[in-house]
Amino acid sequence: MSNLSYEESKKRVRYGLVLLAVVTGIEVLISLFGKGYMISSLQGNIIVLATCGLLIAVLSLYKAYFIVYEFMHMKYEVKGLAMSVVLPMLLLVWAVIAFFQEGNAWKSRRDEIQRRNALPATPAKQGSLLPPHTYQMDWKG
Amino acid sequence: MANTDTALEHHVHELDHQGDDAWSGAQSPFKVSYGKIMMWYFLLSDAFTFAGFLITYGALRFSSPTWPVPDFVFSTDPFGISDYFGKAPLIFVTFMSFLLIISSVTMVRGVQEGHRENKNGVLIWMVLTIFGGLGFLGCQAWEWTNLIGKENMSLTRNTFGTHTAEGYYLDHEGKKSAETFREGESYLIHRHAPGGHSAEHGAQHEYKQGDQAGYLLDEKSFVHRKFVYTAGAKKGVTQTEQFGPAAFGALFFFITGFHGFHVFSGVVFLTIIALNVASGVYVTRKNGYEMVEKIGLYWHFVDLVWVFVFLVFYLL
Numbered sequence: 454m455s456n457l458s459y460e461e462s463k464k465r466v467r468y469g470l471v472l473l474a475v476v477t478g479i480e481v482l483i484s485l486f487g488k489g490y491m492i493s494s495l496q497g498n499i500i501v502l503a504t505c506g507l508l509i510a511v512l513s514l515y516k517a518y519f520i521v522y523e524f525m526h527m528k529y530e531v532k533g534l535a536m537s538v539v540l541p542m543l544l545l546v547w548a549v550i551a552f553f554q555e556g557n558a559w560k561s562r563r564d565e566i567q568r569r570n571a572l573p574a575t576p577a578k579q580g581s582l583l584p585p586h587t588y589q590m591d592w593k594g
Numbered sequence: 595m596a597n598t599d600t601a602l603e604h605h606v607h608e609l610d611h612q613g614d615d616a617w618s619g620a621q622s623p624f625k626v627s628y629g630k631i632m633m634w635y636f637l638l639s640d641a642f643t644f645a646g647f648l649i650t651y652g653a654l655r656f657s658s659p660t661w662p663v664p665d666f667v668f669s670t671d672p673f674g675i676s677d678y679f680g681k682a683p684l685i686f687v688t689f690m691s692f693l694l695i696i697s698s699v700t701m702v703r704g705v706q707e708g709h710r711e712n713k714n715g716v717l718i719w720m721v722l723t724i725f726g727g728l729g730f731l732g733c734q735a736w737e738w739t740n741l742i743g744k745e746n747m748s749l750t751r752n753t754f755g756t757h758t759a760e761g762y763y764l765d766h767e768g769k770k771s772a773e774t775f776r777e778g779e780s781y782l783i784h785r786h787a788p789g790g791h792s793a794e795h796g797a798q799h800e801y802k803q804g805d806q807a808g809y810l811l812d813e814k815s816f817v818h819r820k821f822v823y824t825a826g827a828k829k830g831v832t833q834t835e836q837f838g839p840a841a842f843g844a845l846f847f848f849i850t851g852f853h854g855f856h857v858f859s860g861v862v863f864l865t866i867i868a869l870n871v872a873s874g875v876y877v878t879r880k881n882g883y884e885m886v887e888k889i890g891l892y893w894h895f896v897d898l899v900w901v902f903v904f905l906v907f908y909l910l
Binding site: 459462463466469470473474477478480481484485488490496497506509510513516517520521524525530531533534537538541542545548549552553555556557559560563564 | 623624625626631634635637638641642645646649650652653654655656657658659663665683684688691692695696698699701702703706710776777778890891894895897898901902904905908909910
């Protein structure tokens with residue numbers, strides 16, 4: 454296992470507790486800041502919101518790294534094991550990009566449908582889909 | 595019996611030194627036991643399941659024109675905690691997160707004591723971990739009860755809607771009231787208790803069924819208030835509060851429920867293994883309480899997933 458002594462590893466655990474608690478606290482503060490709870494003029498500011506969101510996501514990833522590598526002892530395992538668990542996770546990077554893009558596309562389709570539904574209906578002219586000078590036979594029964 | 599064991603151990607020992615035979619079953623790869631490797635790969639697959647759910651949440655959120663603001667939806671807490679702080683959004687879930695982090699830390703301590711073959715140490719830290727897990731489940735039970743019982747959220751109904759522009763509410767008689775709202779602000783559609791006044795806010799109005807001047811009371815006795823936007827495309831048009839995107843309720847209950855079920859099964863397994871520790875089963879194995887280490891991996895994973903559930907549902 455790890456080469457740390459008992460006392461050292463106990464210290465690592467205390468450090469881990471403080472780190473995770475502080476990072477979680479910071480995340481909550483950033484989240485509330487981004488939504489304009491602290492400075493009300495920032496409310497609805499999309500750039501601030503996006504930046505804060507990105508920051509919180511990065512901090513969460515750091516927390517995940519810390520839990521896996523420190524608490525779950527991945528740091529002290531053979532590299533092959535670590536890679537066989539961590540590398541497949543990279544697939545999720547693509548999944549996130551693809552599905553968020555997809556969700557956005559659904560939204561723009563819906564918006565487009567609503568926009569067109571709201572347009573005033575224009576009565577279609579008889580045979581308007583046919584090119585001009587096309588001979589049309591009437592149905593006489 | 596003792597003879598057979600010795601013979602087998604001797605055989606295994608021989609195979610250990612045959613590098614090219616490593617995959618024939620005698621020596622586990624990556625220098626960890628099979629049990630731990632399989633726990634890692636189970637957790638990997640479970641991570642993909644959770645990732646699938648959370649990405650679904652993201653995709654549906656992106657596809658909706660509005661989405662309930664989490665710090666409005668989750669601004670409730672038990673025992674009137676927010677009465678002391680004024681408005682304190684997210685305080686309750688932050689407390690829940692701390693609980694899980696602390697129980698993760700006690701788990702690490704348990705595993706460490708296991709490496710020292712300290713039976714009582716393992717037991718104490720495992721019991722503390724179990725309490726952490728139970729505390730988290732209790733908090734979640736309160737949160738769900740509040741959402742279902744008081745705020746009338748269900749799998750198919752989301753009582754939290756969101757305004758797309760700024761404006762003001764109409765009062766009971768359909769005249770302009772002093773109550774205004776900003777763009778992107780969420781509202782909760784309350785249920786009118788029949789024969790009495792509204793259960794929440796203690797409003798004294800008697801509501802009439804149907805479409806009224808200032809509100810709409812639907813057949814399930816939800817009071818949809820009326821409002822007017824003062825900006826945007828629908829400026830000046832009187833509108834009625836609509837339910838929010840229905841997927842929100844289903845996603846919330848399904849994902850936090852799935853996570854809560856993981857916590858629950860974790861507590862069950864921790865209890866079983868703690869009982870085994872107490873009975874001295876692992877003392878005889880002399881493998882540094884590896885079973886505790888394996889359930890520890892699972893327990894940290896549950897904490898890890900909560901990091902992302904917390905991120906996606908509450909912070910963003």
